[in-house]
Amino acid sequence: MAQAPISLITVIRPFRTLFVSDAFQGILLIAVAAAAMIVANSAFADQYHTLFHGKLPWTPIPKLYNLHLWINDALMAIFFFVVGLEVKRELIAGQLADAAQRRLPVLAAVAGMLAPAAVYLMLAGQEPQLTRGWAIPAATDIAFAMGVLGLLGSRVPGPIRLFLLTVAIVDDIGAVLIIALFYTANIKVIWLVASILVTGVLIAFNRVKVNLIPLYVLGALVLWYCVLNSGVHATIAGVVAALTVPMRRKDGNSLLERMEHGLVGWNAYLVVPLFGFANAGVALKGIGLEGLLAPLPLAIAGGLVIGKQAGIFAAIVIAEKIGFASRPEGASWGQVWGTTILCGIGFTMSLFIAALAFPAYPLLIEEAKLGILGGSLISAILGYLVLRFSPPPKSGKAKARPKGPQSNQPDYHHRGAEAQDDIYQSP
Numbered sequence: 001m002a003q004a005p006i007s008l009i010t011v012i013r014p015f016r017t018l019f020v021s022d023a024f025q026g027i028l029l030i031a032v033a034a035a036a037m038i039v040a041n042s043a044f045a046d047q048y049h050t051l052f053h054g055k056l057p058w059t060p061i062p063k064l065y066n067l068h069l070w071i072n073d074a075l076m077a078i079f080f081f082v083v084g085l086e087v088k089r090e091l092i093a094g095q096l097a098d099a100a101q102r103r104l105p106v107l108a109a110v111a112g113m114l115a116p117a118a119v120y121l122m123l124a125g126q127e128p129q130l131t132r133g134w135a136i137p138a139a140t141d142i143a144f145a146m147g148v149l150g151l152l153g154s155r156v157p158g159p160i161r162l163f164l165l166t167v168a169i170v171d172d173i174g175a176v177l178i179i180a181l182f183y184t185a186n187i188k189v190i191w192l193v194a195s196i197l198v199t200g201v202l203i204a205f206n207r208v209k210v211n212l213i214p215l216y217v218l219g220a221l222v223l224w225y226c227v228l229n230s231g232v233h234a235t236i237a238g239v240v241a242a243l244t245v246p247m248r249r250k251d252g253n254s255l256l257e258r259m260e261h262g263l264v265g266w267n268a269y270l271v272v273p274l275f276g277f278a279n280a281g282v283a284l285k286g287i288g289l290e291g292l293l294a295p296l297p298l299a300i301a302g303g304l305v306i307g308k309q310a311g312i313f314a315a316i317v318i319a320e321k322i323g324f325a326s327r328p329e330g331a332s333w334g335q336v337w338g339t340t341i342l343c344g345i346g347f348t349m350s351l352f353i354a355a356l357a358f359p360a361y362p363l364l365i366e367e368a369k370l371g372i373l374g375g376s377l378i379s380a381i382l383g384y385l386v387l388r389f390s391p392p393p394k395s396g397k398a399k400a401r402p403k404g405p406q407s408n409q410p411d412y413h414h415r416g417a418e419a420q421d422d423i424y425q426s427p
Contacts, residue, residue: 022406025268026147026380029347031372033280042283052278070357071278077224077238079348080265083172084242085260092247097164102277104325105163108312109170112343112356115137115311116303124299129364133296133357135182136368137303137375139175139349142168145342148380152387156335159328164339167312175349176239183356184232191230195237196197203242209246211255216245232352255390272348279351282369292374296364299372300350307376308344313337334390341386344379346372 008190017194028370032363039048052068063068090096095105116137124130145164149156202219218239228234269416291297327336 006301025143032276036281062307076297080235080238084239105166111315119307120303122300139171140168141347145346163328186233195226291328296367297371301375304344304375309340312340332393338386341383
C-alpha cells in the first residue's frame with residue numbers, strides 16, 4: 001500500500017518550533033558570529049572594517065563618529081536597559097526576591113566570576129599590559145546559553161533552566177558593576193552631577209506614581225547623553241534608568257513588564273545580533289597556531305572553559321555539603337556539571353568588556369575575540385554533550401528544593417502582587 005504523502009505542516013513544524021524557542025536565539029548568535037568571521041576573512045574584509053570603523057560623513061553626537069561607536073555606546077544601552085528591567089523584576093518578583101532561593105545562584109555567580117578571573121590572571125598575569133582584561137571571562141551570555149538548553153528540550157529539567165537563567169542575571173549585575181568601577185575613563189564632574197540630577201528626576205517620577213512610558217523614555221535618553229559625556233561608560237545609563245521604572249500593577253499589568261516585553265524582541269533579534277556582527281569579526285590571516293596560543297586568547301578561553309565550570313560547580317557542591325543550599329530539584333550531578341560548563345559561554349558581555357579593556361590596542365582586541373569565540377564555542381559544545389548524555393537522577397535521590405515556585409519559570413505575577421511595590425518607594 002502506498003504511503004500517504006507527508007504534509008507540509010508536518011515538515012515545517014520542527015522549524016517553527018525552533019524559531020519560537022530559546023534555541024533560535026542561540027542559533028542566531030552562532031550564525032551572526034560565523035557570518036562576521038566569514039566576512040572579515042573574505043574579499044569584503046576591507047568593506048566590513050570601513051562600514052563599522054570608517055568615520056561617518058555626519059553625526060549629531062561628535063563622540064560617536066563611526067557606526068561601531070553608535071552600536072557599542074548607543075544601541076547597546078538598550079541591551080543594558082533590558083538587563084536592568086530583568087534584574088529589577090527578579091529582585092522584586094522573581095527568584096532573587098526570595099532569600100532562600102537566591103542563595104545558590106548568587107553564590108554560584110560570584111564564584112563563577114572570581115574563578116575565571118583567577119585563571120585568566122594565572123595565564124596572562126605575567127604581562128602587565130594584559131591584566132586589564134581580567135574581567136573578560138566573567139559573565140555568561142544569557143541568550144547563547146539558554147539557546148543551547150533549548151536544543152536539549154525536555155532532557156533538561158525546568159529547575160536547571162531557571163538556575164542557569166538566574167546565575168546569568170546575577171552575572172550581568174556583576175558585569176555592570178565591574179564596568180562602572182574598573183572601566184571608567186576620566187570623570188567630568190559637571191556631566192556626572194547632571195547625570196545624578198536626571199536620575200533624581202526619574203526616581204521622583206517613580207515615587208509620585210507617574211505611569212507614562214514616554215516620560216521614562218525621555219528621561220533615559222537625557223541620562224544616557226549625560227553619562228556619555230561624564231567619563232562613565234554610556235551603557236551604564238541603561239541599567240540606572242531601568243531601575244527607576246516602577247513595577248506597579250494596574251489591572252494585573254506592570255509598567256516595567258510592558259516595557260520589557262516591548263523591548264525584548266528588539267533586543268534579542270536586532271541589538272545583540274548587530275552588536276555580535278560588528279564585534280565578532282576577526283581576521284585570521286597570518287595568526288597561525290602561535291597566535292591562537294598567545295597568552296591573551298589562551299587566558300580568556302581558559303577562564304571561560306575551566307574557570308567558570310570549576311568555580312560554579314565547586315560552589316554548588318560545597319553549598320550542598322554544608323547545608324547552605326541544595327542543587328536544583330530533579331537534577332543529577334552530571335546535569336549540574338553540564339550546566340556549569342554552559343556558563344562558560346561569554347559571547348556578548350565578554351566582547352563588550354574586551355573593547356573596554358584594550359581601547360588603544362586593536363591587536364589585543366582581536367586576540368581577545370579569538371579567546372572569547374573559542375572558549376564560548378568549546379563551552380557550548382562540551383556543555384551540550386554532557387547534558388545530552390547525562391542520565392537523570394535515580395528515583396528518590398534528587399534533593400528537595402527550598403520553598404518557592406515549582407514551575408520551570410518564576411511566577412512573577414503571583415509573587416509581584418505580594419511583593420513590596422517598588423525598591424524606590426517607602427514601605
